[in-house]
Amino acid sequence: MTSPRITLAAWDMHAKKKFGQNFLNDPSVPELIAERAGISAEDLVVEIGPGLGALTVPLARRAARVCAIEKDSQILPVLRSELLASGTDNVEILNEDILNVSLTEIAEAHGGPIIVAGNLPYNISSQILVQMIRERRWVKKALFMFQKELAERITAPEGTRNFGRMAAMLGYCATIRTLVRVDASKFFPRPKVDSEVIEVTFLTDPPHVATDxxxxxxxxxxxxxxxxxxxxxxxxxxxxxxxxxxxxxxxxxxxxxxxxxxxxxxxxxxxxxxxxxxxxxxxxxxxxx
Structure with missing residues (x-):
């Protein structure tokens, strides 16, 4: 894994704040995330925002295939170059906004439920989670990295001050656990806060069923x-x-x-x-x- 600082400089590029780009600069972190994700050789992983491919490569080594969805078209040549340099050949790249992508269609084409992973931008995290919940029939589990404050709200227990809309929605249809805590120093550019990776596993039968x-x-x-x-x-x-x-x-x-x-x-x-x-x-x- 090449340092994101060096890679971006070589391509005369900068991280884009509008896309929430903070790239992992420690290879042990994505390896640990992929290891704890429980991915099998039959799985299709949909990665949201692969960026420079730090997580893409270890995911691809464990999965049958990775579908990497990247909105930033300018970073795609860099991503392709990084995948080529690592010898990774089972990654399909889609230059799309995840909010406009049907996960159901991807899963149906795969022939079964998928795993979704990604380092989510703060400004669209809730929208992506709502999308996951609506399409959860086709999502086996989701592995998302969030800023620590948001992760704590998403995983907040019932009856606590941080318990909110997303915690309630996920509490209805999923189990949640924290996989990895990631220090801010593990990113470039360095964000102001630490991050956490949470695993969301969707339930086939919620314990309390809503009629609507x-x-x-x-x-x-x-x-x-x-x-x-x-x-x-x-x-x-x-x-x-x-x-x-x-x-x-x-x-x-x-x-x-x-x-x-x-x-x-x-x-x-x-x-x-x-x-x-x-x-x-x-x-x-x-x-x-």
Whole structure:
């Protein structure tokens, strides 16, 4: 692995802040991530933002194939050169924005669930996670590197101050564990904070099932959208079709106190609330008809 500082200088290039580019400069880190990922020789790994290929190469050594999705077209010649120098020939590179890519289509073409990995830019991390959750039927697991602060929010337990929208959504359909903690000194350019790699393994059967999953996620979004407000006010001041009186009725039906706040709810309570709301909306629609 060539130093990213030297590689970029040789190509007269710089890391782009708009793409959140911070390149790993210690080969032991991507090797450790790939080792702990549990990748088999039959797996297809979709890597988001391969950059200079630091993680791509150790992933490719363990997987059947890697599909590397890179938005920055200017870095592609460098990536191809690094892969060629390492003798890696089982990597397909797509010059696309991951938010415009169908993981389902990639997995269907592969013939089964895929593994997704990547060092995610802070500004689109939540969007990518939501995409994973929606397409999780075709995602065996995801291995993502986040800035430490964001990783702590994503892995926050129920009932804690950091528990938020993404932790609740993932808590519904996945198990999460921290794989590796990565010091800021392991990157070039050096970021201001350390990072963590988390493993998200999606559940085939969630322990608490929502009758309308899209509505569940809408309820979670609404509750945390106004997290300083109590649930009655948060739900009635959201995109949900609820007045304060109706929100109170639904909360009472779900046996959840109206003055509680989003971070105090468990995943099971969010599911119960969403199921109660689904019944309420169905009854309201029937009475109007």
């Amino acid at each position: 999953e899209a509505l569940l996620f809408a309820v979670i979004k609404a509750a945390f959208g106004k997290r300083r407000k109590n649930l009655r006010n948060a739900l009635s001041n959201s995109e949900l079709p609820l007045s304060p009186v109706q929100a109170e009725e639904v909360l009472n039906g779900a046996e959840i106190a109206v003055n509680r706040r989003a971070e105090s709810l468990t995943v099971e309570e969010f599911v119960r609330l969403a199921n109660e709301l689904a019944g309420f909306l169905a009854a309201s629609s029937g009475s109007e008809g």
